[in-house]
Amino acid sequence: MSRVRRDPHAERARAGRGPSGRVRMGVVAAGPARPRTDPHALRAGVLAPSGRLRVDPHGGDLVQHAGVLVEQGPEQPILVADPACLILAVLDLPDGRLERIDRGLLSAARDLADQLDGAVVALTLRGRHDLSRLGADRHIALDLPDSWDPDAELSAIAAALDTLSPRHVLFAETPLLGADRARRLAIRTGLGSAFAVHRLQPSEIRARGAGTDLVGLPPPIMTLHEVLLADMPEPSLREARPVELTIGPAPAAIEDLGEMPVDLTGAPLTEADMIASAGDGVTDWSAFHELAQILNATVGGSRIVCDRGLLPRDRQVGASGTLVAPKAYLAMGISGAAQHLQGIERCQRVVAVNTDLHAKMIERADLAIVADAQAVMPALASLLRERDRG
The missing domain is CATH 3.40.50.1220 (TPP-binding domain)
Incomplete structure (x- = not known):
């Protein structure tokens, strides 16, 4: 059977015509054309911090309809109403300042609490800080005197343990702050402890000691090595609910005479x-x-x-x-x-x-x-x- 030959004249007759009136080959009749976007029309969107208009081409949350801004409701904090356990993070706050190491400690506490379906309780001995975007579900904010009084600090931390019964208490491994407080607390309470922990999981930790790694289950009291304090908390809004703490008077065994001038040019x-x-x-x-x-x-x-x-x-x-x-x-x-x-x-x-x-x-x-x-x-x-x- 021979192949059917094409009829070019019939094809031209069926072809459409372009805007110039000339016959365009291969053009077939189509449905209604898609309306073109008017670049001069009012574009709906929201203003970015830079002042420029941001428009979501996919019609997402950024789009304003008919030029009317659709206001978003206030951000709701993440609530942990019934945690399986509590993780207490005792912040350093040197001179009352919230430092990067404190944020790293809250980040590590947040990670551990999430794995245990728990909540993070932040304990600040001095200074009032907003920790709602630093991973804290609860916040114990104390106003201890600025003078160095390790006995008063230890009494406050021990009172937090008696009141909350946290599963773990975390400190930063900083020589004059977190490390000192953690060791004093371990001696006073007799609870198990691990220092300079550089790997922290709910089922296993690794801590530095005597030139080797100590491996075991996470004890109640831990200080974290700087490698675990490098991450920053997610900026999600948390409740940071205030928690009241009753502290009894602590014996004043040490008198703070202030800092002595020290030449630090040759310090490590x-x-x-x-x-x-x-x-x-x-x-x-x-x-x-x-x-x-x-x-x-x-x-x-x-x-x-x-x-x-x-x-x-x-x-x-x-x-x-x-x-x-x-x-x-x-x-x-x-x-x-x-x-x-x-x-x-x-x-x-x-x-x-x-x-x-x-x-x-x-x-x-x-x-x-x-x-x-x-x-x-x-x-x-x-x-x-x-x-x-x-």
């Missing part, structure tokens, strides 16, 4: 709150050490500085030296090699002084000064001396 880098660090761009070493002395900042340096013998090897900051986590890191004339940036990854605030606008340290800095460190150091020292004189 791992314990420093502020580090003044020098790099290859520093040539005026007397000005650098004078600035560190006025700031009472621990002295550090880059690898090239230590290689040249300008600073001792134990002052080297970086992946091949010491990993640091101060509240403030002042980088003078440091370009920012990869190993150095790894060493300051956990610094809270970085101030960099460098002549190169495109230096990696300038990119990393929270505050950058593009200038010669030899000019900045004496100027900053002079400014600090004037401030101290009042």
Whole structure:
């Protein structure tokens, strides 16, 4: 059987015509055309924080109908009405400040409580803070005196244990705060404890001890290693319900005479709150050490500085030296090699002084000064001396 031949004239007759009136081959009759969007028409949406209009093309929650903003109701907090257990997190709050380590402790407590279908109770011994977006279901806020009184702190924590009977009590492994409180509590209560826990699961923990890992079930009292305090809590709104706590009078066995002035320029880098660090761009070493002395900042340096013998090897900051986590890191004339940036990854605030606008340290800095460190150091020292004189 022969193949049917196409009739091009019939095909042209069936073809449609374009807007110009010319015959368009292969066009068939179609239904009603989709209406075109008018770019000049009023577009409905909501204003972003930048002031620009945000429109959801899929008709989601962002869309305003007929130009009328549909108000969303207030955000409702997550409630844990009947928890299977309680996880008590005792925050450090040095000088009453909510630090990153406190947020990390709440994040670890939140993770453990979620696995146990429990609730997080935050205990703050000093300072009033809003913990509703930091993972706290309950909040015990105390106002202990600012003076150092470990007996009063221990009585407050023990009262929280007697009132709430938490399954676990978590502290940060910080030498003068969480670690000290946890060890005092373990001695007073006789409860099982584990310190410097770096792996925390409901069925197993791993803790540092005597150069080896100790593995076992989670005890009632634990301090958490810094590796577990690196995460931040999810910003979900929680109840943070206030909990009242009755505390009996504690014997005043220690009298706080205040802090003694201590020279911190030679303190261990791992314990420093502020580090003044020098790099290859520093040539005026007397000005650098004078600035560190006025700031009472621990002295550090880059690898090239230590290689040249300008600073001792134990002052080297970086992946091949010491990993640091101060509240403030002042980088003078440091370009920012990869190993150095790894060493300051956990610094809270970085101030960099460098002549190169495109230096990696300038990119990393929270505050950058593009200038010669030899000019900045004496100027900053002079400014600090004037401030101290009042």
